[in-house]
Amino acid sequence: MNKLILLGALILMPRLTYAAPGVFCPCEDKQIVAQLQASSNEQLALANAVLPSLQDERVIAFAQTVVINQTDFNRRLAKFINDTGIVPNETDLSKAYGNETQQKIAEFKTLKGSSLDRSYIETEFNDDQKLITAYDTYWILKVLNSDLKTFLEGTRPLIQSHFDEVQSIRTLINASGSRL
Numbered sequence: 001m002n003k004l005i006l007l008g009a010l011i012l013m014p015r016l017t018y019a020a021p022g023v024f025c026p027c028e029d030k031q032i033v034a035q036l037q038a039s040s041n042e043q044l045a046l047a048n049a050v051l052p053s054l055q056d057e058r059v060i061a062f063a064q065t066v067v068i069n070q071t072d073f074n075r076r077l078a079k080f081i082n083d084t085g086i087v088p089n090e091t092d093l094s095k096a097y098g099n100e101t102q103q104k105i106a107e108f109k110t111l112k113g114s115s116l117d118r119s120y121i122e123t124e125f126n127d128d129q130k131l132i133t134a135y136d137t138y139w140i141l142k143v144l145n146s147d148l149k150t151f152l153e154g155t156r157p158l159i160q161s162h163f164d165e166v167q168s169i170r171t172l173i174n175a176s177g178s179r180l
Contacts, residue, residue, distance in 0.1 A: 034088035038097035
């Protein structure tokens with residue numbers, strides 16, 4: 001009897017899969033789209049929040065690139081949503097992005113100079129690592145809609161390029177010690 005109840009519960013539970021370190025999410029296309037949207041909005045909000053206060057030219061240029069790229073990504077994602085009809089369905093994870101964004105912005109407001117530059121780059125580095133993990137171990141592998149899979153595969157190189165750039169800046173900052 002207990003085995004039958006357990007089997008029934010497993011069948012009725014939404015499919016859960018590994019999305020990023022320590023994060024489990026439902027594997028549904030509309031939830032993937034919501035997470036993409038939330039992640040992009042987070043990166044855009046963080047870049048806009050820090051841009052006026054950044055000091056290092058490399059970090060400023062990077063944040064400006066983030067604003068341009070995420071604005072373009074949001075435009076492409078909105079077109080994709082309109083064309084395919086896959087309406088984002090928020091999850092606890094996609095809702096959490098907003099709270100985390102506000103917390104990070106509040107933290108950034110307490111920092112100045114190289115401390116802000118370092119904190120912003122470290123945040124971008126960590127967020128991009130999680131995003132790449134989500135793309136590679138979750139979204140591209142588990143997506144059901146072929147159009148969404150094509151969209152993800154098409155945007156994956158952009159994510160990698162962004163990560164490579166932030167990793168390079170992070171390496172330079174770490175090598176410079178206290179100087180930026």
